[in-house]
Amino acid sequence: MILLPPLIVTWNKKRSPMLESPITPRSRDFAAWYQDVVLQGDMAEPAEIVKGCMVIKPNGYAVWELLQREFDGRFKATGHQNVYFPLLIPQSFLHKEAEHVAGFSPELAVVTIAGGKELEEPYVIRPTSETIIGHFFSRWIQSWRDLPMLVNQWANVMRWELRTRMFLRTTEFLWQEGHTAHATHQEAIEEVLRILDIYAEVAEEVMAMPVIKGVKTQAEKFAGALRSYSIEAMMQNGLALQAGTSHDLGQNFGKAFNVQFQSKEGQLDYVWQTSWGASTRLIGGLIMSHSDDKGLVLPPKLAPVKAVLVPIYRKDHEKGQVLEAAHRIAKDVGAKVDDREEQTPGAKFFHWERLGVPVVLELGPRDLASNNIVLKRRDTAVKEVLPQAELAARLQAALAQMQNDLYGVAKQRLKSNTVVANSIEEVESLLKEVTAEKGGGRFVMAHMKDDPACDARMKEFKATVRCMPLTDEFDGPGKCIITGEPVDRRVVIAKAY
RNA sequence: CGGGGCGUAGCGCAGCCUGGUAGCGCACCUGCCUUGGGCGCAGGGGGUCGGGAGUUCAAAUCUCCCCGCCCCGACCA
Numbered sequence: 001m002i003l004l005p006p007l008i009v010t011w012n013k014k015r016s017p018m019l020e021s022p023i024t025p026r027s028r029d030f031a032a033w034y035q036d037v038v039l040q041g042d043m044a045e046p047a048e049i050v051k052g053c054m055v056i057k058p059n060g061y062a063v064w065e066l067l068q069r070e071f072d073g074r075f076k077a078t079g080h081q082n083v084y085f086p087l088l089i090p091q092s093f094l095h096k097e098a099e100h101v102a103g104f105s106p107e108l109a110v111v112t113i114a115g116g117k118e119l120e121e122p123y124v125i126r127p128t129s130e131t132i133i134g135h136f137f138s139r140w141i142q143s144w145r146d147l148p149m150l151v152n153q154w155a156n157v158m159r160w161e162l163r164t165r166m167f168l169r170t171t172e173f174l175w176q177e178g179h180t181a182h183a184t185h186q187e188a189i190e191e192v193l194r195i196l197d198i199y200a201e202v203a204e205e206v207m208a209m210p211v212i213k214g215v216k217t218q219a220e221k222f223a224g225a226l227r228s229y230s231i232e233a234m235m236q237n238g239l240a241l242q243a244g245t246s247h248d249l250g251q252n253f254g255k256a257f258n259v260q261f262q263s264k265e266g267q268l269d270y271v272w273q274t275s276w277g278a279s280t281r282l283i284g285g286l287i288m289s290h291s292d293d294k295g296l297v298l299p300p301k302l303a304p305v306k307a308v309l310v311p312i313y314r315k316d317h318e319k320g321q322v323l324e325a326a327h328r329i330a331k332d333v334g335a336k337v338d339d340r341e342e343q344t345p346g347a348k349f350f351h352w353e354r355l356g357v358p359v360v361l362e363l364g365p366r367d368l369a370s371n372n373i374v375l376k377r378r379d380t381a382v383k384e385v386l387p388q389a390e391l392a393a394r395l396q397a398a399l400a401q402m403q404n405d406l407y408g409v410a411k412q413r414l415k416s417n418t419v420v421a422n423s424i425e426e427v428e429s430l431l432k433e434v435t436a437e438k439g440g441g442r443f444v445m446a447h448m449k450d451d452p453a454c455d456a457r458m459k460e461f462k463a464t465v466r467c468m469p470l471t472d473e474f475d476g477p478g479k480c481i482i483t484g485e486p487v488d489r490r491v492v493i494a495k496a497y
Numbered sequence: 498c499g500g501g502g503c504g505u506a507g508c509g510c511a512g513c514c515u516g517g518u519a520g521c522g523c524a525c526c527u528g529c530c531u532u533g534g535g536c537g538c539a540g541g542g543g544g545u546c547g548g549g550a551g552u553u554c555a556a557a558u559c560u561c562c563c564c565g566c567c568c569c570g571a572c573c574a
Contacts, residue, residue, distance in 0.1 A: 022509090029568095031568070031569090032567095032568080035567085035568095046566070046567080048565080048566065049565080049566095051565080051566090103573095106572070106573090107572085107573070128574090157574085159573070159574075161572080161573060161574095162498070162571085162572060162573085163569095163570085163571095163572085163573085168574090169573070169574075173574070175574070222574095230574095241574095242574065243574090244574085245574070277574065278574085279574050280574090281574055282574095310533090311532095312532065312533050313532070314531080314532060319532095341532095343532095343535095344531075344532050344534090344535075344536060345532060345533065345534070346532080346533085346534040346535050346536080347532095347534085347535050347536090348534090348535095349533095349534045349535080350534070350535050351535090353534090362533065362534095363533095364532090364533055365533090366533075367533090374533080459571095462570095497573095497574095
């Protein structure tokens with residue numbers, strides 16, 4: 001295990017013992033820091049008895065539920081309906097689309113025995129549901145009147161990964177997968193981009209996590225898609241995280257599963273399909289975007305508890321007055337009162353700090369006498385003394401400001417860690433510059449042809465082409481740094497999770 | 498799947514080299530005392546030492562096998 005340095009408690013030496021921080025500093029070991037924050041923030045823990053899986057704890061699941069609500073509302077507002085398909089998929093289904101099976105075969109878990117008997121045809125535990133949904137789409141769709149078909153499912157999926165990290169990559173994970181069918185390619189493309197916008201909006205406005213929207217290279221696209229789009233975020237160590245993907249499946253699955261419709265003109269044609277997904281990985285991205293050495297930092301919009309009030313008192317008569325006021329004030333502003341008697345205020349401050357609660361309020365005898373209250377933001381650690389009468393407004397303002405500030409800080413980090421390269425040598429040196437000491441990364445923008453041979457060269461730097469941005473300040477034509485051929489824009493090259 | 502680390506009380510660890518009564522801190526229980534950033538004191542409960550086999554009078558400790566977890570690399574939301 002990692003040895004932890006003592007956290008020296010300087011504010012009250014005569015009363016406080018030397019304490020050990022339960023969290024490894026980010027700067028020392030980012031991976032250990034991340035794991036500590038997940039554990040100390042009570043978000044999840046390794047399932048231990050089930051390889052590669054995790055238990056999402058109440059605090060973590062509450063964040064997922066808030067995220068779900070944000071996505072689900074937007075999906076429904078754009079005409080999608082929720083459905084649920086089986087966890088088990090006949091193995092043969094996977095084989096109907098050549099690229100699809102090639103891409104997913106290595107990571108499938110297969111059920112071969114059920115009810116004590118060997119199955120005639122094994123089932124795979126879904127790694128994603130394009131195939132089984134294709135099968136049902138072919139039964140549900142006959143006419144142009146049945147289109148567009150817009151469905152979404154909230155589900156678990158399983159991919160047998162060799163290397164797992166909580167939230168970022170586990171064998172089983174939760175996600176939503178949207179599946180749609182359209183009469184024309186144009187409509188399908190519009191759908192893919194509409195969803196990509198929703199992903200970006202939730203990431204930026206709800207998670208306070210800036211992203212780059214882009215197109216995946218052919219080498220990096222979803223197995224079975226014509227084109228894949230993604231949003232890419234940058235973590236605090238400069239590594240990239242794919243935070244949501246939206247795929248233009250063309251007619252590949254339509255043909256594989258015979259999903260045909262009769263057009264207004266009476267002609268038979270295959271549907272144009274899309275699929276798109278965002279997973280619990282987003283929570284990993286959330287943690288790696290905002291949290292610090294003291295623990296979790298949650299943006300107000302995704303904090304299950306937005307404010308906690310810690311009452312402070314000495315004597316019995318103070319206790320009664322403080323608690324009465326604490327409950328009254330907390331009720332007014334929607335804060336939770338931590339009135340546990342067996343914990344001292346100091347212990348409570350540390351507790352809520354680790355859990356990432358955006359605002360902690362302090363109320364003690366001094367405040368009662370002056371009609372004030374103390375408000376402290378999790379991200380800045382700044383304490384403000386303000387009149388109780390102004391609390392409701394000031395709390396809302398503080399939460400809104402914190403939401404904005406978190407985004408601003410992350411946006412600035414993305415900007416300042418994004419650099420331009422005009423040759424492959426420059427890509428290499430720019431990537432190596434940050435890898436050595438920091439164990440980190442950055443985004444390098446370079447002109448590159450969308451050709452698997454070019455993607456492959458990035459392996460030398462342990463990097464990948466994250467995406468070809470749809471729009472950003474690095475747009476503009478140039479020559480591919482590998483082939484010299486003219487290309488119309490720069491791509492994002494980075495090390496990634 | 499390769500390399501490394503680790504499995505001893507709920508958690509974090511010491512003990513192992515050199516075999517001989519299973520320990521420490523936190524947490525937990527009881528009481529008193531404290532409360533504006535991890536209070537203190539006193540008393541107390543809690544263990545198939547990851548599993549199996551072997552060596553030995555005797556194994557947490559030595560040998561072999563197995564299992565699991567974490568980290569680092571090749572594949573990936």
